[in-house]
Each structure stands twice: as structure tokens, then as C-alpha cells.
Amino acid sequence: MKIIIAGDGKVGAILTRQLSAEGYDLTLIDANLKVLESTEERYDIMAVQGNCASMEVLEQAGIREADLLIAVTNADEVNLLCCMTAHGMNPDIHTIARIRNPEYTEQIYKMQNLFALSMMINPERQAALEIERLLKYPGFLKRDTFAKGRVEIVELRVEAGHKLCNIALNDLYNIVKCKILVCTVIRNGKAVAPGGNFVLMEGDRIFVTAPANVLTMLLKNLGIITHKVKRVILCGGGRVSYYLAQSLIKNGIGVQIVEQDYDRCIQLANALPQASVIHGDASREFLLDNEGISDCDALVTLTGVDEMNIIISLYGSSCKVPQIITKLGRLENNTILDTLPIGSIISPKELSCNHIVRYVRAMENQTGAALTIHTIADGQAEAVEFMVDKDTLHCGEPLKKLKLKKNVLIVCIMHGMKLDIPNGDSCFEYGDTVIVVTGAGRVVYQLNDIFE
Amino acid sequence: MNYKMMGRFIGHILLVEAVFMVVPLIISLFHDEDIVCIGFAASLCVILAVALLLLVLCRGSKRSFKAREGLVCVGVSWIVMSLLGCLPFYISREIPSYLDALFETVSGFTTTGASILSEVEELSMSILYWRSFTHWLGGMGVLVFVLAVGAFGERSKGFTVHLLRAESPGPQVGKLVPKMKKTAEILYLIYIVLTIVNIAFLLLGGMPLFDAVCTAFGTAGTGGFGIKNDSIAGYSPYIQNVCTVFMLLFGVNFSCYYLLLLRQFYSVLKDEELRLYLGVVIGSIVLITLDVRGFYGTLGETVRHAAFQVASIVTTTGFATTDFDLWPDFSKAVILGLMVIGACAGSTGGGFKCARILIVVRGLRRNLRRAISPQKVQVVRINNHMIDEKVLENANAYLAAYVLILFFSFILVSVDQFSITTNFTAVLSCFNNIGPGLEAVGPTCNYGDFSWLSKLVLIVDMLAGRLEIFPILILFSRSTWGVFSRKSG
Known part of the structure; x- marks a missing residue:
């Protein structure tokens, strides 16, 4: 698939890293030649220098053959003009524009067709939504929702003297008294897929899959006192x-x-x-x-x-x-941040990148595509939600019999309204929704990709 | 200062005045009022002569105007207009003293309605018409009329907005539509239509045509000159109620009517000034009705009189159906409060204006809060819009000027040996363009007994009140004329 990214700023850079790693044909447009050169050195992409809203430059970037245009320059107006021009030159193209000015939000929502936008992203708005969600459950560092809000993967830090300290995962149920699954643990900045005998230690950050309705109980049983934010x-x-x-x-x-x-x-x-x-x-x-x-x-x-x-x-x-949330523009030195008590970390740019990547993958796979994608564990793992369709293999077989790829974990299966944190005997059927957590660098486009 | 331009403006205004004087001239011819007819004819000639002289002398003026020149121009033109507009009264000997004639005319143009006459009914019809018509012309403003007619029409640049600002009441005056001429036209159109509707309603109540026209003029301009000695008291309850409603209607910001024409009902409903205005009106009616119960036969009559008096005072009209000077002290206090509050900005009414009260009170609240937490940034909002600091400052300056002028006028008027209540309410009433006050200047009395000094002070007060202080105050500023002497010298 051919993708054009207009604007090589911070979002552009994260997108380039992510999308080129997933093997798409990328063309990058930016007015600044120096920035382009340094990006070109690091990734296998094509770079075009110039104004991304001009027909000539878009032509040069190969707009007529492209499948998707992502306009993420720092000016909303340029992004819009870029998408409109591109759509005029190639009516089949999908377009994504970053629009940050709150004054434009309503009109773009209403005139999405007129502006020829397939999707609009507003990093600041997404970040605000994310923060608001975190404020609802003080105690979790991060919350990612799946299955229309019924399942969440929440991040917790194991503090010194905490109830979870020095507890093996097998014994977890005795403490929290509800069905949850620890899918990833970050220890010393590295993501680990834990087994049943894994013992939690002070400073670990754990990612827990849990039904949305047990979150309050989970916090209570963990001894994290929460009261409503006022x-x-x-x-x-x-x-x-x-x-x-x-x-x-x-x-x-x-x-x-x-x-x-x-x-x-x-x-x-x-x-x-x-x-x-x-x-x-x-x-x-x-x-x-x-x-x-x-x-x-x-x-x-x-x-x-x-x-x-x-x-x-x-x-x-x-x-x-009681609750601290820190916004960070760049997330590169995360290992140091792990040791600092600065609460949850929010990166608006990363949030919108996740959003775009999800859109790209959905475009790539019209069937069997991911319903939701969330990057967890500082980008070292990914949680993806799939629908089991008629092409899915191994329907109805117990999980312990399946051979999954390395670093892949099925963390939740939903049979209609029934929610299951799976064990070896669980199985999925046609029509179910499953959530899969994959380790670093492995991209799962379809559900069948997880099988050996 | 662009004196030539000012001269042209005044020339145009006098032309307008002369044109409108033709109507009473015809009335006087029709009724064979010989002396009055000569009075109008002579005044007409004088005004025309002055106007033409000014227009000829001030040919080829530069077409540029600054904010201060707009203020000065409005102030001077109102004075000239009054000085010449009182000639018919004086020449016809209906009002023998020139100062009294001037007082009556200024009271008319400024829509005050304070009279020096004890026997109104003795005046001839054409004089009565002219007296009421000054209200109508002064209500919306003569300059606005000149703008609407388009004397400076298509070629005018941005400067005309200064004139609108100086003549239209209110803390924030803006255009309704991009073109000044069009804005003035719309304002006058609403004004004329409302006046005609008012006349029609009065006629339906069986009022004679002449009475209806004169009463409607007094109502529209929120003036208050009656053509009967007992003001409106002698008419039927229906006519009194029509007057109540129309007085209140003319006290509403005219841009609200424009919004209604544009079908923006919601924004009219949400208008905070309008809400305050209606709240004050309804609250006062209820309070006074409770206070004066027992004065009149039935509850209906009590409410009617209370509502009429409240509407008359809050819109600064000054008609009366009953002598509120006889009411209990609490009711009188409420009436005094209403005198100060006044009507909405952008209406024909006077007073301190509801909009300005909103601004000043919210500004005060903001400053109080700021004293508690100095680092907190707070803005004053009205109708969900931020009020600019400059507007706030102006409103506060206006309040200061308002109080100072009130105080000094009170001192000067007190030289005449009347009671404190009389002196204070006379000043308050004239300054807020209402008309009647309490005691010796109550609804049944008049201003004829004041000395020439007091009358002069009250004339200045009326002008200052109508033009919102600054255009008159600036005439007393040394720098206004200082620039003149240096440049010409």
C-alpha cells in the first residue's frame, strides 16, 4: 500500500517509524530539506521537498497512485487544503488530516465530505479524553478499552510494601478475588511476558486485563484507596x-x-x-x-x-x-522516567499515531481486520481486538492445543455478552471477539497471523 | 479640529429641523393662529438662513473626522438646534421668556418632558404639535436622521460611526449592518413603524387624531410632554394601558427588534440586559402595588396605575396618570431608584441604562473577587461575550462623571430656596431625562418657579443626560478649544 505523509514533524516521525517498520511504501513531504534528509537516512522511504498543499509537489510525490494521504503539518489550514487538493487529483484516495484548532472542530465534523476527509485526528482532544478517563479511576496509570468499553487493559505500578509485592502470579486470585490476567510486565524498562510462576517485584509495572465491571473491586482489594476526584x-x-x-x-x-x-x-x-x-x-x-x-x-x-x-x-x-498525570512530547528516555514518581504519562502525539496506524491496518485488511489496537508497555507490546469470522482457523479448539507464535497471548474472549478471561480449556467460536497481546516488533494484521 | 466639516453637519441638521417645522406652520395656517403662524414662518426663515450660510461657508471641507470631533460636533449641533428650535415659542409669545422657551425646547429635544408651563391646554395646537414633535426627533437623534437621509451617504468614510456613538445611548454602540446609512435607516424604520402602530392603537381607543399623534410622539421619544394639564390621567384605562405597553417597548434596545426581524428569537430571549430591564419593571410594579394598596378602588386600578408610573419612570418618559408624590415613602424610593436605572441601551430612553448597570455591577464583583485572589484571571462577561477592559473603564468613568455632575448640579440648584427633595429630584429628573420629580416638581407641578441660574443648570443637565455626558463635558474641556486657538493663531 502506498502512503504519503505530509509534514515531517514529531507525529510525522513517529508515523514514519511505525509504518515503515510495517512495510508500507512511504513518501514523505516536507518543506524543510534538512529534516527530510535525516529521516531518509534512517528509514527506507522516499522524500519530496516542497509545499504539500501544492498540486505540483503532490504530483511529484505520486498522489495518483497513492492509497492514503496523512496530512500532519503544524498548520490545520494547510492540512485541509492538502487533503482537498489530493482528493481533487485522485478521488479514490483516503485522507487523514490533523486538525487541532478547537474552533474548526464542529465545521469539520459537519463538512467532512466537503473537505474530502476520511478521518480527522485531534491529538489534544484525544489526550484530554484519555486524561479524563484516567481521572475517573485514580490508581491506574493507563487504561485502554476494548469491546466497546467492556474490557480494559490497565497499568499498575507495584510500589514498595504493596500487597502485590513478592507475589507469584498463580497466587494473584487470592488477593484480588476477581478474574484478571496479567499480560505484560515491565521490569527495568523491558517488557516481559510472565508465566504463572513469575514473581512480582517492587518497581514493576504490570498490565492487567480485566472486565470493566471489576475495576473498582480490583482497586479496593489491592488496597488502593480511591475517592472521587473533585x-x-x-x-x-x-x-x-x-x-x-x-x-x-x-x-x-x-x-x-x-x-x-x-x-x-x-x-x-x-x-x-x-x-x-x-x-x-x-x-x-x-x-x-x-x-x-x-x-x-x-x-x-x-x-x-x-x-x-x-x-x-x-x-x-x-x-x-493522590493522582498525577504528566504530559510528555517525546517518550524516548522512558527508562529514567520509570524510576520517577510522576504518575501516568500521556503523549498526545503517540495517541494520534496509534489512531492512524489502526486506520492504516484496517484499510489493508478489509476483512478480519483489527477492531481496536492499543500500544501498551511503552510501545513494547500491542493489544489488538479481533472478531472471529468464518475464515478463522481453530474455532472451537481448546487453547492449550493451539500452537501460537512466540510472544503472543490471548487475554480475553467474549462470547456475545459473556466475558471470559481464558485458561487452557477455553476456546473461541465463530462470532466471538478476542483480544490478543503481542510482543515487540510482531505485527498482527489478522487473527490467523497468531497461529504458527 | 475639522471645523468646516462640523459646520456642514450643523447646516444639514438645521435644514432637517426647518423641513420638520413646515408641518406646524401648515397646522397654524389651517387653524388661523395668526401670531403663531408668523412665529413659525420667522423661525423657519432664520433657521434656513443660518443653515444655508453654514453650508456655503463650509464648502469643500475635508471629509475626515476623529472620535473627539464626533463628540464635539454632536454636542454643538444639539445646542444650536435647541437655540434655534425654541424661536417659535418665543416669537409667537406663547412663552414670553427666551430662557423658558429654551428650557422647554431642550426638555423636548432631550426627551425629558420637564415643563415650565402650568397651563398646557392654553397653548395653540401648532405649538403643542411642535413641542411634542421635538420629543420624537430628539428620541432617536437628529444626526442619526441626517445619516439615514444620506446627506453624507455613499461618499462617507468610517467617521460617521463616531456620530452614531456620540448620539446613541449605551456603553457599546455598533452598527447593525456594514453600511452606516443602512444602519440609521433600519433604526428609523423600526422607530417610525412602532410610532405608527402606537398611533393606531390610540385611535382605536377613541382618542382624537391630534391627541393620538402628540401622545405617540411623547411615548416614542420617551419624552413625556402631555397636551393636557393632567397628562394622561384624563384618558380611558385602555389608552393608559396602551401607553404603558408602548413606553416599555420604546425602552427596549432597538437592536432587539432588529434581531426579531431576523428571526433570532433565542438571542433576544437570552439577552441579559432585556432580562434585567423586564425584571426591574415587574419587580417594581409588584412592590409598588403592594405598597399603595388601598389608595385606589380595585386591585386592577392599583396595578394599572403602578404599572403606568413604573413604565413612565423607568423608560424616563414622564407621563402620569396619578400623582405619585402622594404615594407612601417606600414607593417614592422605588420611583427614585427607577429614575437612575433608566431604560436599555440603544433605546430612546435615558437614565444610567440597564446595560451599564450590568457592566458596572459585574465589574465590581470581579474587582471584589480579585481582591480575594489577586492571581486569578477573571473576565466580565455579558451575553456570553467578554466585555473589553476599555468598555469597563468607560462605564466606571461614566459612573464617576454621572455622580459628580449630579452632585454639583444639586448644589447649584439648591441656591433657590426649595426643599432638598425638590432640588435633588429636579436635578435627578432632568439629568435622567424623565420630567417629573417629587414635591415642588412633582407630576402635577412644573419647573416655572426656578431661578434663571437653576434653569440654565438644568438645561445643561438635560443635554448632558441625553448625550451621555461626554459630548457635553468635552465642550468644557480646555484642550478641545486649545487646539483650535493654537492652530488658527
Whole structure:
């Protein structure tokens, strides 16, 4: 499949890495030759320099043969124009545009056909949604939902003195008293597929598959005390903040936004009359103390500078804030971050990349395609949801008899409304939905790919 | 300062005034009112002569205007218009003193309705017509009329918006449509249509045509000159109720009517100023009805009188169906409060304006909160829109100027040996363009007994109140004329 990516920024780079690893024909368009050259050196792609919204450049990039155009330059207008132009030149092409300006959201939703968009992505909005979900269950570092919200894979950290410390996975049921499955463990920055005798240790981050209705019980039995979030401090007043504050206010949660730029403060105060907008530098501890950081329910750091976010989150953790969420633009030095108590990490760019990759894979496989894809364990594993169709092999055979590829695990089977955390005797039937977790580097396009 | 341009404006305004003076001239001819006829004819000649002289002298002016020149122009033109507009009263000897004639005319143009006459019914018909018509013309503004007629029409640049701002009441004046001429046309069209509907309703109630026209003029401009000694009290309850409704209608921001024409009902319903206005009206009617129960025969009559007086005062019209000076003190206090609040911005009414009250109160609340948490950024919002800091500042400055002028006028008027209540309500009433006050200037009394100094002060107050202070205040500013002497010298 031929894919054109317009814009070689951060999202463009992650997409290039991901999609070229999966073996697609990639063409990259960017105005900056230096950036293109360095990308071209690292990946097997074609690069075209120029303005991606111009017909000439699109022609040069081979728009007429391409199947998909992903416009992720930093300007919404350019992305839109690029998609419209491309669609004009090749009516069969699929187009994805990144639109970040909240003022455009509604019109693009209504005029999707006019703008010739197959899909619109808004990283900031997705990040806000993700954060909101995390705030609903304080205690989990990350939540990924499957099967329309009925199953989740949640991330937990095993702290010192925690109930899970030094417990073998076989004995897990005695503690949590509900059916769950640990599908991946990150120890010292490396993802491990654990067996039954695997013993959890302090500092491990575990990824647990669990039905959505046992999450509260799980937290309770693990001894993680949670109460409803009532007051949240947001540091930084960017777009994520705006979206997040908007939906939090709608749910009756008090929001304080700390922003450094006065004009932006005025804008926010106007757009969010119920939020309390504070003008000041969020990295000053004095200011956060004044705003009552020590007794707020959650702290979300959303400034544009990763280092600042980390420092503020560290301060929040020293003030014993129950839940901390940190936004990071780049995720490369994750091994260090593992050792820091900065709560959940959110990367808007990664979120939207996941979204796009899912779309690409769905295009590739019209049948048997993944319903949902989530990258877990810092990108070292992937959880994919499939529908069992009539072409699927091994229907009705117990799992212990199947030969699965290495690093592949079936973590959940849903028979209609019945939900099953599988063991060796479980089996799937035609019409079921299964969730599969795969290890690093292995791409599963269809369900049949998991069998040897 | 672009004096030539100002001269042209005033020339045009005087032309308009002269044209409108033809109607009372015809009425006086028709009724064989000899002296009055001569009075109107002579005034007409004088006004035409001045107008033509100004237009000839100020040929070839530069067509550019700044905000301050707009203010000065509006202030000067209203004064000139009043000085010449009072000539018919004076020449015809219906009002023998020139100062009294001027007071009556200014009271007319500024839609105050404060009169120095004790016997209104003795005036001739054409004079009565002219007296009521000054309300109608002053209500929407003469300059707006000149703009609507299009004297500066197609060739005018952006400057005309300064004139609209200076003459139209309210803290935030904007155009309804891109073209100034069109905006002025729409405003006048709504105004004329509402006036005609008002006349029709009055005629249905069996009012004579002349009375209906004059009363409608007084209502439309929210003026309040009656053509009877007892104002509206002598008419039927139906006519009184029609007046109540139309006074309230003319006190609503005219852009609301425009929105209704555009079928944007929701935004009219959600308008916070309109809600405040209606809330104040209904609240006051209820309070006064409760307070004056027992004064009148039936509950219906009580409500009718309460509603009429509230509508008359809050829209700053000044008609009366009953003497509220006889009411209990609480009701009088409510009436005094209504005098200050006034009608909506962008209406023909005067007063402090509901919109400005909203802005000032919300600004105050914001400042209080800021004192509690200084780092918190808060904005003042009205109708879900942010109010600019400049508008806030202006509203606060307006409040300061309002209080200061009120205070100094009160001191000056107090030189006459009337009671404090009389002096204070006289100033309050004139400054807010209402008409009647309490005690010696109550609904059944008049301003004739004041000294010339007090009358002069009240004339300035009326003009300042109608033009929202700044156009008149700027005339007293040294820098306005200082620039002139340096440039010409």
C-alpha cells in the first residue's frame, strides 16, 4: 500500500517509524530539506521537498497512485487544503488530516465530505479524553478499552510494601478475588511476558486485563484507596487543558488552570467561565501551595516543556497529591522516567499515531481486520481486538492445543455478552471477539497471523 | 479640529429641523393662529438662513473626522438646534421668556418632558404639535436622521460611526449592518413603524387624531410632554394601558427588534440586559402595588396605575396618570431608584441604562473577587461575550462623571430656596431625562418657579443626560478649544 505523509514533524516521525517498520511504501513531504534528509537516512522511504498543499509537489510525490494521504503539518489550514487538493487529483484516495484548532472542530465534523476527509485526528482532544478517563479511576496509570468499553487493559505500578509485592502470579486470585490476567510486565524498562510462576517485584509495572465491571473491586482489594476526584489543578493552559477543563466542568469537577501567558489567561477565562484561571508560573512552588496543591485530588501537568512538566509532577508527588498525570512530547528516555514518581504519562502525539496506524491496518485488511489496537508497555507490546469470522482457523479448539507464535497471548474472549478471561480449556467460536497481546516488533494484521 | 466639516453637519441638521417645522406652520395656517403662524414662518426663515450660510461657508471641507470631533460636533449641533428650535415659542409669545422657551425646547429635544408651563391646554395646537414633535426627533437623534437621509451617504468614510456613538445611548454602540446609512435607516424604520402602530392603537381607543399623534410622539421619544394639564390621567384605562405597553417597548434596545426581524428569537430571549430591564419593571410594579394598596378602588386600578408610573419612570418618559408624590415613602424610593436605572441601551430612553448597570455591577464583583485572589484571571462577561477592559473603564468613568455632575448640579440648584427633595429630584429628573420629580416638581407641578441660574443648570443637565455626558463635558474641556486657538493663531 502506498502512503504519503505530509509534514515531517514529531507525529510525522513517529508515523514514519511505525509504518515503515510495517512495510508500507512511504513518501514523505516536507518543506524543510534538512529534516527530510535525516529521516531518509534512517528509514527506507522516499522524500519530496516542497509545499504539500501544492498540486505540483503532490504530483511529484505520486498522489495518483497513492492509497492514503496523512496530512500532519503544524498548520490545520494547510492540512485541509492538502487533503482537498489530493482528493481533487485522485478521488479514490483516503485522507487523514490533523486538525487541532478547537474552533474548526464542529465545521469539520459537519463538512467532512466537503473537505474530502476520511478521518480527522485531534491529538489534544484525544489526550484530554484519555486524561479524563484516567481521572475517573485514580490508581491506574493507563487504561485502554476494548469491546466497546467492556474490557480494559490497565497499568499498575507495584510500589514498595504493596500487597502485590513478592507475589507469584498463580497466587494473584487470592488477593484480588476477581478474574484478571496479567499480560505484560515491565521490569527495568523491558517488557516481559510472565508465566504463572513469575514473581512480582517492587518497581514493576504490570498490565492487567480485566472486565470493566471489576475495576473498582480490583482497586479496593489491592488496597488502593480511591475517592472521587473533585478538584483538579491543570498546569499550562494549552489546548489539552482547554478540552480537559471543558469536559471536567461538565462533570461537575472543580478546575484550576495555571497559565503563564496573560492573554491566554484572558482567553481561557472567557471560554471557561466556571474554571478558575490563575496567571502565574506553575513551576513556582509558592504559587502551587497558594492554590492548594496539598489537598487537591489530582494534578495534571500540561505545559509545553517536558522538563517543566516532570519537575512540577515531582513537586506534586512530594505534596502527596493522590493522582498525577504528566504530559510528555517525546517518550524516548522512558527508562529514567520509570524510576520517577510522576504518575501516568500521556503523549498526545503517540495517541494520534496509534489512531492512524489502526486506520492504516484496517484499510489493508478489509476483512478480519483489527477492531481496536492499543500500544501498551511503552510501545513494547500491542493489544489488538479481533472478531472471529468464518475464515478463522481453530474455532472451537481448546487453547492449550493451539500452537501460537512466540510472544503472543490471548487475554480475553467474549462470547456475545459473556466475558471470559481464558485458561487452557477455553476456546473461541465463530462470532466471538478476542483480544490478543503481542510482543515487540510482531505485527498482527489478522487473527490467523497468531497461529504458527 | 475639522471645523468646516462640523459646520456642514450643523447646516444639514438645521435644514432637517426647518423641513420638520413646515408641518406646524401648515397646522397654524389651517387653524388661523395668526401670531403663531408668523412665529413659525420667522423661525423657519432664520433657521434656513443660518443653515444655508453654514453650508456655503463650509464648502469643500475635508471629509475626515476623529472620535473627539464626533463628540464635539454632536454636542454643538444639539445646542444650536435647541437655540434655534425654541424661536417659535418665543416669537409667537406663547412663552414670553427666551430662557423658558429654551428650557422647554431642550426638555423636548432631550426627551425629558420637564415643563415650565402650568397651563398646557392654553397653548395653540401648532405649538403643542411642535413641542411634542421635538420629543420624537430628539428620541432617536437628529444626526442619526441626517445619516439615514444620506446627506453624507455613499461618499462617507468610517467617521460617521463616531456620530452614531456620540448620539446613541449605551456603553457599546455598533452598527447593525456594514453600511452606516443602512444602519440609521433600519433604526428609523423600526422607530417610525412602532410610532405608527402606537398611533393606531390610540385611535382605536377613541382618542382624537391630534391627541393620538402628540401622545405617540411623547411615548416614542420617551419624552413625556402631555397636551393636557393632567397628562394622561384624563384618558380611558385602555389608552393608559396602551401607553404603558408602548413606553416599555420604546425602552427596549432597538437592536432587539432588529434581531426579531431576523428571526433570532433565542438571542433576544437570552439577552441579559432585556432580562434585567423586564425584571426591574415587574419587580417594581409588584412592590409598588403592594405598597399603595388601598389608595385606589380595585386591585386592577392599583396595578394599572403602578404599572403606568413604573413604565413612565423607568423608560424616563414622564407621563402620569396619578400623582405619585402622594404615594407612601417606600414607593417614592422605588420611583427614585427607577429614575437612575433608566431604560436599555440603544433605546430612546435615558437614565444610567440597564446595560451599564450590568457592566458596572459585574465589574465590581470581579474587582471584589480579585481582591480575594489577586492571581486569578477573571473576565466580565455579558451575553456570553467578554466585555473589553476599555468598555469597563468607560462605564466606571461614566459612573464617576454621572455622580459628580449630579452632585454639583444639586448644589447649584439648591441656591433657590426649595426643599432638598425638590432640588435633588429636579436635578435627578432632568439629568435622567424623565420630567417629573417629587414635591415642588412633582407630576402635577412644573419647573416655572426656578431661578434663571437653576434653569440654565438644568438645561445643561438635560443635554448632558441625553448625550451621555461626554459630548457635553468635552465642550468644557480646555484642550478641545486649545487646539483650535493654537492652530488658527
